[in-house]
Amino acid sequence: MANTFTSLHYHVIFSTKHREPWITPDLEERVWKFLGGIARENGMKALLIGGMPDHVHLTLALPPAQSVSKALQLLKGGSSKWIKDALPQMRGFAWQDEYGAFSVSKSNLPEVTAYIQNQREHHRIKTFQEEFLTFLVRHGVEYDERYLWD
Numbered sequence: 001m002a003n004t005f006t007s008l009h010y011h012v013i014f015s016t017k018h019r020e021p022w023i024t025p026d027l028e029e030r031v032w033k034f035l036g037g038i039a040r041e042n043g044m045k046a047l048l049i050g051g052m053p054d055h056v057h058l059t060l061a062l063p064p065a066q067s068v069s070k071a072l073q074l075l076k077g078g079s080s081k082w083i084k085d086a087l088p089q090m091r092g093f094a095w096q097d098e099y100g101a102f103s104v105s106k107s108n109l110p111e112v113t114a115y116i117q118n119q120r121e122h123h124r125i126k127t128f129q130e131e132f133l134t135f136l137v138r139h140g141v142e143y144d145e146r147y148l149w150d
Contacts, residue, residue, distance in 0.1 A: 006064045009047070011112050013057050013135065014076065014099035019128055021053030022083075022093050031079065032056075038078040044071055047109065050116040055128050057116045059109065068101045100132060102139050 016022045023031055032049040035058065039046035045061040062071055076095040083093045104112050115122070122131065129149065136143050 004064055007106055008062045008064065009104040009106065009109060010060045010062065010068060011057065011102045011104050011116075011135075012060055012068070012072065012099060013055060013101075013132060014072065015055035015096045015128060016053075017094035017096055019054040019096070022090060023051065023053045023056070025053075027087065027090075028053075031083065034082055035075055035079050038075050039071075042066070042071070042074050048113050048116050050119055052119055052123055052128070057119065059104065059112050059116065072099050072101070100135055100141075102135060 028051070032051075035049050035056070036046040039058075039060065043063045043066065047059040047061060049056065049058045051057050058075075060071065062068065076099075080093065080095055083090050087093075126134070133145075133148075135141075
C-alpha cells in the first residue's frame, strides 16, 4: 500500500505545576488558542482544548510518526515559554511534568468533546485529583498513588 491511513485520537490531560490556578478565566482563551497553534504548526490537530485554572484537557489527532510524548513535549514546552514571555504576571508558571493520555475512538469523540466542554460542571463535584484517578481506573492504567502527586 502506497500510503498510510490512520485515525489516532487522544484525550490528553495535564496540570499546572503543583496544580496552582494559573489559568484564570481572562487568560484561558489565549492559552487554549496558543496550544492549538502549536499543535497545528507540528502536524497535530487540536480538536478541542479546554480546562480549568489548574489543568488542561485536549482532544488531539496525531500523525502516525509522532509519539504522544513528543507531542506533549512540544505543546507544554512551547506554551510554557510563551506564557512566561507574553504574560509578565506569569513568570513563575510551569506545567506539571506528568500527563495522562488516553486513546479515543472516532465514535467516542462526541462524548469526550462534551466532557471537555462541561469542565466547570464536573469540577463542582470532583477535584482534579479525583477526576484524574477516575480516568486511570477507567482505562486500566496501573499507578502507585505515592508517586502520582508531587
